[in-house]
Amino acid sequence: MSEHILELQKISKSFSGVEVLHEVSFALRTGEVHALLGENGAGKSTLVKIITGVHQPDKGEIFLNGVPVHFGDARDSRQAGIAAIYQELSLFPDLDVAENIFAGRQPLTLGKRVDWRKLYAEAGKLLDSLGVKLDLKQKARSLSIAQQQMVEIARAFSINARILIMDEPTSSLTLSEVADLFRLVRRLRSEGTAIIFISHRLEELFELADRVTVLRDGSYVDTKSMSDVKRDDLIRMMVGRTISNLFPKQDVPAGDVALKVEHLGRAGSFHDVSFELRRGEILGLAGLVGAGRTNVARAIFGVEPATQGKIQVEGREVPITSPQQAIALGLAYVPEDRQLHGLIPAMHITSNISLPMLHQHARAGWLRDRSERKSAYDAACQMEVRANNIWQLARELSGGNQQKVVLAKWLSTNPRILILDEPTRGIDVGTKAAVHGLMSKLAAEGMAILMISSELPEILGMSDRVIVMREGYVTGQFTRAEATQEKIISAATQNVSIGNSQ
Amino acid sequence: MTVQNPPAVQRSISRNGLLWTLVRFREAGISVFILILVVAVTLRAPSFLTVDNFEDILLNISILTIVALAQTMVIITHGIDLSVSSMIGLVAMMVAFVLKQNPEIPIVATVVLGMALGTVLGSFNGLIITFGKVPPIIATLGTLSIYRGLVFYYSQGTWINSFELPRSFKLLSKGTPLGLPNMVIVAIIVAAVVYYFLNYTRTGRDIFAVGSNPDAAQFAGIRKQRIIFLVYLISGLLCGLAAVLWVSRFESAQTNTALGFELQTVAASVVGGVSISGGVGTVPGVLLGALLLGIIQNSLTLIRISPFWQLAAQGLLILIAVISDKWILSRVERTGK
Numbered sequence: 001m002s003e004h005i006l007e008l009q010k011i012s013k014s015f016s017g018v019e020v021l022h023e024v025s026f027a028l029r030t031g032e033v034h035a036l037l038g039e040n041g042a043g044k045s046t047l048v049k050i051i052t053g054v055h056q057p058d059k060g061e062i063f064l065n066g067v068p069v070h071f072g073d074a075r076d077s078r079q080a081g082i083a084a085i086y087q088e089l090s091l092f093p094d095l096d097v098a099e100n101i102f103a104g105r106q107p108l109t110l111g112k113r114v115d116w117r118k119l120y121a122e123a124g125k126l127l128d129s130l131g132v133k134l135d136l137k138q139k140a141r142s143l144s145i146a147q148q149q150m151v152e153i154a155r156a157f158s159i160n161a162r163i164l165i166m167d168e169p170t171s172s173l174t175l176s177e178v179a180d181l182f183r184l185v186r187r188l189r190s191e192g193t194a195i196i197f198i199s200h201r202l203e204e205l206f207e208l209a210d211r212v213t214v215l216r217d218g219s220y221v222d223t224k225s226m227s228d229v230k231r232d233d234l235i236r237m238m239v240g241r242t243i244s245n246l247f248p249k250q251d252v253p254a255g256d257v258a259l260k261v262e263h264l265g266r267a268g269s270f271h272d273v274s275f276e277l278r279r280g281e282i283l284g285l286a287g288l289v290g291a292g293r294t295n296v297a298r299a300i301f302g303v304e305p306a307t308q309g310k311i312q313v314e315g316r317e318v319p320i321t322s323p324q325q326a327i328a329l330g331l332a333y334v335p336e337d338r339q340l341h342g343l344i345p346a347m348h349i350t351s352n353i354s355l356p357m358l359h360q361h362a363r364a365g366w367l368r369d370r371s372e373r374k375s376a377y378d379a380a381c382q383m384e385v386r387a388n389n390i391w392q393l394a395r396e397l398s399g400g401n402q403q404k405v406v407l408a409k410w411l412s413t414n415p416r417i418l419i420l421d422e423p424t425r426g427i428d429v430g431t432k433a434a435v436h437g438l439m440s441k442l443a444a445e446g447m448a449i450l451m452i453s454s455e456l457p458e459i460l461g462m463s464d465r466v467i468v469m470r471e472g473y474v475t476g477q478f479t480r481a482e483a484t485q486e487k488i489i490s491a492a493t494q495n496v497s498i499g500n501s502q
Numbered sequence: 503m504t505v506q507n508p509p510a511v512q513r514s515i516s517r518n519g520l521l522w523t524l525v526r527f528r529e530a531g532i533s534v535f536i537l538i539l540v541v542a543v544t545l546r547a548p549s550f551l552t553v554d555n556f557e558d559i560l561l562n563i564s565i566l567t568i569v570a571l572a573q574t575m576v577i578i579t580h581g582i583d584l585s586v587s588s589m590i591g592l593v594a595m596m597v598a599f600v601l602k603q604n605p606e607i608p609i610v611a612t613v614v615l616g617m618a619l620g621t622v623l624g625s626f627n628g629l630i631i632t633f634g635k636v637p638p639i640i641a642t643l644g645t646l647s648i649y650r651g652l653v654f655y656y657s658q659g660t661w662i663n664s665f666e667l668p669r670s671f672k673l674l675s676k677g678t679p680l681g682l683p684n685m686v687i688v689a690i691i692v693a694a695v696v697y698y699f700l701n702y703t704r705t706g707r708d709i710f711a712v713g714s715n716p717d718a719a720q721f722a723g724i725r726k727q728r729i730i731f732l733v734y735l736i737s738g739l740l741c742g743l744a745a746v747l748w749v750s751r752f753e754s755a756q757t758n759t760a761l762g763f764e765l766q767t768v769a770a771s772v773v774g775g776v777s778i779s780g781g782v783g784t785v786p787g788v789l790l791g792a793l794l795l796g797i798i799q800n801s802l803t804l805i806r807i808s809p810f811w812q813l814a815a816q817g818l819l820i821l822i823a824v825i826s827d828k829w830i831l832s833r834v835e836r837t838g839k
Contacts, residue, residue, distance in 0.1 A: 054721065075723035090718035092711050094781030103711050104722035106704055113702045 004063070005030045005194050006051070006082075006163055011060035013046055020046050023060070024220045026213055028163065033185060033195045035205045035226070038215035039238055039400075039428035044198055045086075047215070048165050051196075052084045053077035083161035085152045085169055093141035097134050098123035101155045126154050131180055146173050146289050153181065157188075164188065165196040170204060171425055174288040174454070175489065182208055200428055201455070202231050214238055235429060249440050249462045255279030257315065258448035259331075259417050261300065264309035269295040270472040273309070277417065282439065282449045284463030286456070287492045292472040293452045294336060297419045300450075301333040302326045313417070327356055332415035334406050336422045336452070343402055345395030349387060350376040352394050353409045379408035384434060400431035407435070411442075418442065421452045436462060456485050468492050529775065531827035532790045536797065539819075543801040550804050557683070561676075563796035564689040565744045565751070567789060569763070570770035571696045572740035574788045575733045577771055578700075579713040580780025581631070581638035583737045587763035588649030589623045593745035595653050598662035598755035605668045612671065616746035617739050623649060624738015628731035638734075646764070653757050664753035675750035685747050692740065697785040709733060713780030770795050773823050794823060 006028040013021040021043045028034050038044050049055045051062070053071025062069050064080055071077040091100050098120050099106070107118045123136050132150045140148060149169065156164055166185075170178045185195060185208060197209055205212060206226060214221040214237040221237050259277040264270070270292035277283045285293045299306040302320040310317055313329045320326050326333070343352055353376040354361055361372040377390055383404040387397060394405060403423070410418065423439070424432045439462060443449055453459050459466055466483045468476035468491035476491030544551045569586050576583045597616045601607070623645070630641040664672070675685040700706040711719045712729045719726050749755050774791025776783035798819050802812045 052721070073723070073725075074721050075725070078723045084721070086721065090715065090721045092714035092718055092781065094714040094777075095707075095710060099707065104704070104708065104719070104724045106707055108704070114704060114707060116702075 004028060005065060007063040007066075008047075008051070009061045009063070011047070011050060011057045011062075013050060013055060013058050020218050021050075021057075022219045024215065024218070026220070027223070028194045028196060029211075030162075030194050031189055031192045032210040033189055033197050033208050035209035035212040036196055036198045036215070037205070037212055037234060037238055038221075039430050042215040042238070042428075043218040044215055045167065046218075048084060048086075048167055048196070048198070051077065051163075051165065052082055078159065081160070081162035082165070083156040083159045083163070084165040084167065085149075085156050086167050091140040091143075091148050091151060094139060096137045096139055097127075097143070097151055098136040100140050100151050101126065101158050103155075122158075123154070126158055130154055130157065130184060144290060146177055149173060150177075153184070157184075161193065163194045163196070165198075167198045168200070169197075170199055170201065174290075176288075178204070200432075202234055202429075203457075205234075206231070238429060249282060249436075249464075250444055252280040252444050254281045254464065255446060258313070259300070259450070260312040261296075262310045262312075264296065264299060264306045264311065266295060266299055266304060266307050269304075270299075270469070271308075273469075273474055275467055275474075275477075277448045277450055279416075279446045279448050280443050281464045282443050282451055282462050284459040284466040285450060285452045285469065286454075286459045286466055286488050287469035287475075289454060291469040291492065293469050294421055295472075296469070297333060297421055297450065297452060300326070301331060301419060303333075327413060327415075330414075330416035331419065332356075332410035332413055332417070333419040334410055334421060334423060336425065343394045343406055346393060348391045348393050349380060349385065349397075349405055350390045352405055353379050353412050355409060356413050375412050376408075379412040380405070382411065383408040383438070400427040403427050403431065403435070407438070415447070417448045417450070419450045419452075422454065423451060424453075424455070424458060456488060459483075459488065460485065529784070529787050529790055532773065532775065532787065532794060532823060535823050535826055536790060536794055539794070539797060539801070543797070543805060547801070547804040550801055555800065555804075557686075559793070559796045559800050560686045561683050561751075562800065563792045564675075564683075564685040565747055566763075566766055566770055566795065567689045567792040568692050568740050568744045568747075570767045570774075570788050570792050571692060571785065572737040573764075573767040574771045574774075574776050574783050574785075575696070575700070575709060576638070576737050577713075577768075577776050577778060578709050578780060578783045579730055579733050580716070581730065581733065582642065582768065582778075583627065583734060584639065584642040584764050585623075585627060585645040585649055586737060586741050586767055587760040588646050588653070589620055589738055589741040590745040590748060590760040590763060591653045591758070592623065592649045592656070593619045593742045594749045594755045594759045595657050595662070595757075597746055598667065598749050599657070601668065601671060601749075602662055602666045609671055609674055613674075613743065613746050617742040620738040620740070620742020620745065621735055622738070624735045624741065625731070627738065628734035631734060632727040632731045650761075653759075657755075657757060659757060661757070662749075662755040667749070667753060671750055672753050673750075675747045685751060688743070688747065692743070693785055693789060700785060705729070705732070710781055713782075715781075766795065769820055773820055773827075775827065795820070 004027045008024065008026040010023040010025055011021055012019065012023055024043065024047060026047065036044050036047070046055065050057050053074050053076050056071070062071070069080065071080070092103055095103065101123050102119055107115045107122065109115045120136055127134055127136075130150070130153065132154065134143070134147060134150065140151060143151065153169065169181060173181060185197070189195060197205070199205060209226050211223060211225050212229065212234065213223040214234065216238060255278055257276050258279050262274050264273045273296055275283065285296070287293050295304065298304045300311060300320065302322045302325055305321045311320055312318070313331070318325070318329060320329070323333070344355070350373055354372045361368050361375070373390070380387070380390055385404045385408060386401050394402060397405065407423075420439070424435050427435070439449060439451070451462060460483055463483070464480050466478045466480075466488060467474055468478075468488055470492055476487065478487060540551065549555060569590070573583055573586060593616050596619055597612055600615065601612060627642055627645055630636050630645070631638050634641070675683065677684050680687055700709065708719070708724045708729050711722065711724055712726050716726055748759060770791040771783065771788055772778060772791070773794055774783070774787035774789070776788065798816055802815055807815055
């Protein structure tokens with residue numbers, strides 16, 4: 001019994017009548033990295049929230065060191081030594097870095113007064129030991145996603161957790177940050193911490209995890225030792241079928257130049273960026289997080305207009321200074337952070353999809369429901385959005401389905417040039433394949449696609465050509481035939497040892 | 503194929519410069535605005551810049567300050583307490599009635615009674631919001647009417663007048679045994695306590711955490727509902743204190759006591775940099791916000807703006823203050839990056 005530090009037996013949980021977990025069992029040993037694998041909606045996040053006491057199971061039992069426990073709330077589980085880094089970052093945007101680490105348990109003086117000096121000193125020590133450089137007094141609001149994640153990790157480490165749960169910790173980290181993280185995880189493991197690690201990047205699991213438990217549709221599938229399974233086995237266990245080709249880009253003869261940028265620049269974010277994008281082509285924009293790729297996309301789409309250089313759309317030089325102009329020119333931009341920029345969580349699917357094209361559904365200023373509904377329905381079907389109906393609120397959907405809604409929204413504008421920023425970040429293998437298949441299909445139909453991605457396999461698999469950026473400059477250009485992981489990594493950085501991402 | 507080196511990226515402005523220090527001082531914008539206003543008014547009416555007049559202003563904003571601080575704590579949790587004016591009105595009426603019938607009771611007892619009554623009213627708000635899961639703006643809009651209605655019911659429409667109140671009680675707010683009117687000293691003490699509470703206690707920090715990201719607060723093991731309940735309770739408590747001071751200062755309790763006061767408290771908070779979306783607010787900011795409101799009210803009379811215009815002018819100045827504060831902040835932030 002005590003071989004397992006944590007054991008869950010036949011856990012079931014329903015939300016408003018829908019069973020999301022059905023008799024799921026799970027056992028965690030001390031000093032192991034245990035991967036939890038499953039498609040989005042398989043119940044991983046719910047299971048994690050049950051372990052951390054955010055949700056209580058309807059049925060089943062939890063044992064900690066062989067003793068049955070009941071976690072009434074997050075505080076209980078934290079006191080039991082369980083820390084979690086959630087998929088949705090849970091920082092306090094208005095508090096500074098140091099206080100974020102210690103929120104809810106600030107060090108106190110004897111007089112029960114918050115000991116700010118000690119708080120900053122300990123936060124500094126902690127970040128140093130993690131090898132993270134951050135201004136302790138910077139507000140979390142102004143940190144990049146990767147930096148915010150480092151703060152979250154620091155917070156979990158600061159609890160001296162015996163059980164550490166990491167839900168998609170690497171999805172927004174650069175290669176070198178991932179390497180740092182893995183080093184830390186290994187150190188913790190050797191010190192006896194039990195780690196539950198959730199990631200959609202199977203390569204990472206093979207590199208890091210000792211065992212893996214697979215969930216599918218809320219049910220337990222199996223637990224295996226990582227050394228006993230292959231990539232294909234895991235995919236089969238997750239989806240119940242084999243996905244043969246994750247990156248199915250078809251060869252399409254490139255057409256006319258759809259988008260041409262020359263010496264594009266914006267003070268302080270990127271400089272002298274030039275490239276051509278042809279119809280039927282997927283141009284991969286690779287580089288590390290913060291290399292300025294997103295800024296280029298935002299400039300082309302007019303969100304933060306460029307201050308230097310020219311943009312040509314279909315042979316005509318155009319100044320793009322607002323997204324409205326860009327949309328009118330046939331551009332669409334699917335942003336990276338779908339919660340922040342891509343979706344309005346409190347609106348239903350229909351409204352979200354029809355948002356960029358509302359004027360098309362309006363006559364004399366009045367919306368025509370039927371036309372709005374129809375185009376939303378068609379777009380949602382095309383993207384295979386899984387929802388109860390098109391009136392469901394966007395925030396109730398799983399991550400993968402939210403991404404599909406964002407894509408459907410922009411496809412309903414019938415764009416000719418599509419900019420995708422990290423199109424498959426944090427979504428499961430099945431949805432990923434669907435998104436890739438759709439991209440390929442759109443390209444075959446003549447769409448010009450600019451794809452920003454931090455995942456090398458995706459860049460290599462989907463792109464006809466690859467541009468690499470670093471610190472705001474283009475540092476490499478490769479054709480599909482020329483591109484290799486090594487070349488792209490070396491163009492993206494010189495300090496990262498190749499092989500971390502394998 | 504081609505791999506080039508990007509030129510070294512230089513930082514435009516270091517984060518240690520004077521400009522940056524100014525941004526860190528969040529209250530810079532409103533301080534500047536107050537200074538400009540003081541200079542402008544003094545040029546028109548020299549009597550403005552006198553000790554007497556400033557004592558007058560401080561006396562006038564004491565109650566506002568106390569309640570605005572309460573309002574601030576509520577707003578930091580991303581809530582709002584619209585019922586403060588009715589809580590003051592109801593507690594004022596009840597305390598005045600008790601005093602009228604028992605003029606001999608000690609002054610301290612009236613203060614304790616007022617605060618206790620206010621705590622009950624505030625707790626009721628807290629319960630509706632946490633247990634009843636009613637959005638704060640709706641809940642307190644409801645109790646705004648309920649508590650005001652209770653004033654009428656309790657008083658049967660009658661007023662308590664100056665002659666019905668003991669002299670010692672009337673001196674509670676205006677006496678100056680310590681050099682400044684007691685009421686001003688009470689406001690300063692409340693401000694100091696709230697400052698300490700918000701910055702040096704875990705519960706105080708939890709208030710910011712809950713307002714900044716409620717879900718994250720829950721994950722961090724902070725008892726969100728308890729914090730939310732607490733800020734409404736404190737709001738009631740401070741309104742109770744304010745009510746006692748109000749009766750003492752104006753020497754009466756009327757059915758329309760403090761009517762419309764809730765908007766002034768919100769204005770003082772927001773002018774003082776408290777964010778309506780929660781998570782942000784400082785005590786010095788709110789003090790400056792209340793001071794600005796007091797100066798505006800005082801100076802409009804001094805420079806003889808027609809009373810018909812005063813309310814509109816007040817609103818206009820508040821808007822200008824908030825907009826210029828935002829503008830200065832965004833300007834400095836942009837160059838600071």
